[in-house]
Amino acid sequence: MVRTEDDLSDFYDLAILGAGPGGYVAALRAAQLGARVALIEKGRVGGTCLNVGCIPTKALTTSAELLLKARRASEFGVSIPSALPDLPSLMAYKQAAVDRLVGGVEQLLMGRKVALVRGEGRLVRPDTLRVTDAVGEAVEISARHVILAPGSVTARQPIPGLDLPGVMTSTEALDITDVPAHLIVIGGGVIGLEFACIYEALGSRVTVLEMMPTLLPGGTDESLARRLASILRRRGMAIHTGATVQAIEPAGSGLRVIFAGAKGEVAVEGECVLVAVGRWPNTGGLGLAELGVKMNGRAIAVDEHLRTNLPNVWAIGDAVGGMMLAHKAMVDGRVVAENVTGGQRAVDYRSLPSVIFTRPEVASVGLTEAEARAQEADVKVTRFPFSANPRAQILGETEGLVKLVCEAGSGRVLGVHLMGLHVTDLIAEGALAVQVGATADDLAWTTHAHPTLPEAMLEAALGFRGATIHFHSR
Numbered sequence: 001m002v003r004t005e006d007d008l009s010d011f012y013d014l015a016i017l018g019a020g021p022g023g024y025v026a027a028l029r030a031a032q033l034g035a036r037v038a039l040i041e042k043g044r045v046g047g048t049c050l051n052v053g054c055i056p057t058k059a060l061t062t063s064a065e066l067l068l069k070a071r072r073a074s075e076f077g078v079s080i081p082s083a084l085p086d087l088p089s090l091m092a093y094k095q096a097a098v099d100r101l102v103g104g105v106e107q108l109l110m111g112r113k114v115a116l117v118r119g120e121g122r123l124v125r126p127d128t129l130r131v132t133d134a135v136g137e138a139v140e141i142s143a144r145h146v147i148l149a150p151g152s153v154t155a156r157q158p159i160p161g162l163d164l165p166g167v168m169t170s171t172e173a174l175d176i177t178d179v180p181a182h183l184i185v186i187g188g189g190v191i192g193l194e195f196a197c198i199y200e201a202l203g204s205r206v207t208v209l210e211m212m213p214t215l216l217p218g219g220t221d222e223s224l225a226r227r228l229a230s231i232l233r234r235r236g237m238a239i240h241t242g243a244t245v246q247a248i249e250p251a252g253s254g255l256r257v258i259f260a261g262a263k264g265e266v267a268v269e270g271e272c273v274l275v276a277v278g279r280w281p282n283t284g285g286l287g288l289a290e291l292g293v294k295m296n297g298r299a300i301a302v303d304e305h306l307r308t309n310l311p312n313v314w315a316i317g318d319a320v321g322g323m324m325l326a327h328k329a330m331v332d333g334r335v336v337a338e339n340v341t342g343g344q345r346a347v348d349y350r351s352l353p354s355v356i357f358t359r360p361e362v363a364s365v366g367l368t369e370a371e372a373r374a375q376e377a378d379v380k381v382t383r384f385p386f387s388a389n390p391r392a393q394i395l396g397e398t399e400g401l402v403k404l405v406c407e408a409g410s411g412r413v414l415g416v417h418l419m420g421l422h423v424t425d426l427i428a429e430g431a432l433a434v435q436v437g438a439t440a441d442d443l444a445w446t447t448h449a450h451p452t453l454p455e456a457m458l459e460a461a462l463g464f465r466g467a468t469i470h471f472h473s474r
Ligand code: NAD
Pocket: 054, 157, 186, 187, 188, 189, 190, 191, 192, 194, 209, 210, 211, 212, 215, 216, 217, 218, 243, 244, 245, 276, 277, 278, 279, 323, 324, 325, 354, 355, 356, 357
């Protein structure tokens, strides 16, 4: 679909609604494949991930880790008399990280001649989006193919008191002007726990209220979720599982959260409440119902090629449901870009990793132990603790482990579950193992450099044949 200079009409090959990680990646890849692309965005390029999600939270996590490490400096023979958060500089660092990446994506789009159309888009015909800008002026963008990539929004539950001052979503929680003495987090999922660890590092006392029996109930291996809860409790965080929040009320200058738990109705008081109870596909107001787009609840229904029920209309990322992760949206973006330019690629989420930037970090890919046992006749689990890894010892970060879930006969790696320092990076090896169908022996005979954290993966793989070298369990 390569176009010549004299063929530049207002009709595009592809119009994409939403410039988040799904939409902008689809735009760049389709342009690379020769398509003439219009990308429609009402806010800043980069969507939730770059502006109010992954990137700013990881900036805060980085500062939190540095602060805690600096306070432990004497353990490493370094004198740092006092380490304190400097909130205005911290906010500036976080914003600079965001701005640099947003600017980078804009440059890439410009470099690939993607037309960035600023305004709010709505599907008015299967091949046309009406885009209304900030002053109310509208243009119509027509294209051979349309990709819907509108992302997700914070879920809102019918909890009385959600509109009280001091009740925050993750977006408000990113702007820290004061550190609350006590932060109450509703939802012990990914967002709730990442912020719990950030505010804890900055000096807040933190209480987490999770309605399910374990933290991270959305697919994390249960043994790791339980271990994380006990590590956080040991550090002083109050974690209530099986806690159903009834209401939020004003209490003096702060807030009171009332929840029903194992011991009946309980109230906790704090200065701020973060509500992180999930996200919903952002599919309202896009004209989808009017045009008969088939839905799956709030999500847009798609087939394995990411096609909707309307001809030449496609949908990707959080808007189609499933795992709401930036890297999943990026994969969708690449898949759909190939399909709108003549390809026939189906999505393959087998090696989609989950990464949680708590302290310690948690990361996983493939089947949990429970899922594997439900699916496979014979499963063998092998583990290795970071306390026996030399690099982790030198770094003074020995909490956590590697857990491999393998098919007992062949040793094929079905799932990799990690907890510890930098496991959000280490999971890449696990994702590759799952993707290519590697066995524990393949991992064990892949030489891992010494002394490094990935050696823990090697040792766990050696454990499949009882050949672990650097650990002896009594
Ligand atoms: P989540 O689904 O991970 O967690 C929400 C939690 O709230 C669940 O554990 C749920 O049981 C609990 N909950 C729901 N209603 C409740 C109630 N009334 N009282 C107490 N607990 C309640 O959702 P999230 O943490 O809001 O994150 C939203 C999405 O963003 C997720 O899909 C997540 O994967 C994604 N995300 C990913 C990352 C990452 O990859 N590092 C970071 C942030 C967000």
